[in-house]
Amino acid sequence: MPTYTDMTKCDGCGECVDICPSNIMHIDPVYRRSYNIEPNFCWECYSCVKACPQNAIDVRGYADFAPLGHKVRVLREPEKGVISWKIRYRDGRLKEFVFPIRTTPWGSIKSPSDYELPDLSALTSQMLSHEPTALHVPALPTINMAKA
């Protein structure tokens, strides 16, 4: 189900435009609120839904196979590390789901440029960047290349 923006709730902050991997969340030139310019191309990753601080983005099925009447709403609580979903089915049933999405505070993940540049020996390392410290483990298993 692709996303759409409720313009009465959107405050035009641009978070969804920034995060959309498909580059289909844009700013309406008349009302300066976000909107999905091409629902057919929506990957349905819901990054915009989760990033919206105003809970202004919902999802809905295509009108040809899912007649309107259902509703999917999302509540973002970054201070608790949780995204909650409320699904209203067309027959009126309601279901709620709570998804823990992270265990560290929102905005606390450092960008790659915040780390020191690795030296050239890192090219031969079996570790990925900032492993194992970034995974909060003392060590990771490695393959013995001499035996392999």
Place this chain on the structure above:
Amino acid sequence: MFTNNPFAALTGFLPPLVMQVYIVLMTLAVVGGTLFDAYHKGSAKFFALHRMKKSAAAQRRLSGGETFSLALETVAEAVMSSEFCKWPRRISHLLMMYGFFLYLITTVAMISAYPAGTPTPTILPMLWTVGALMILVGGLWFFFFLRVNVAFDGASPFHLGRADLFVGSLILSVAFALLWHGVQTTYGNITAAWILFGLYIFFTTLLFVSVPWSKFAHMFFKPAVAFQRRIEEANGSSDLPSPSTENYIVRS
């Protein structure tokens, strides 16, 4: 410059009554424009239907005290512009909002209460100038750096569209007001002062008569929608999921 009533010099050409009638006409333009906007877009009808639907879906009735408390919370949110999630937009909005109130109130006071021949307390022109400067700082900051189509959508900082009608006419109105005031008090160039006054009146009129096409009316709609949202959250008719009872942030 900052202590003279800018409208006092006009009274030789424009009687105070004409200026007061202009204020009344602009007030009527805002009221009429807002009503036309609500009718034309069907937003009032949509809002009323939504409200009825949510009242029917309410899981409990709110007492008068609870409703009053929610109204106070809504007012507090509007007063502090706390609906904005990013501090630059919030500060820019606060500068424009309080600058506009200050500028508007002092303009009305200087034209209505201190017509020709009546000495104007120096605090009024000073506050008028401060209000205009606040609008300019907040407005230009927003226009060139914070507009979402510029900051996130790749538009040029000089891009102009219908969405800019409100903020553009507001910035130009106060900019020409300050320029006109400066020229008439500091340089005394009559021709330049009249040209700047004409531009000031043009953009001020545009600001108030363009309400049906601009976002001027958001100052009336947004608090109403915010209040309704709080009512829905309180009476259980909101579509949003219930807040999580657990906190999953365990590491810093």
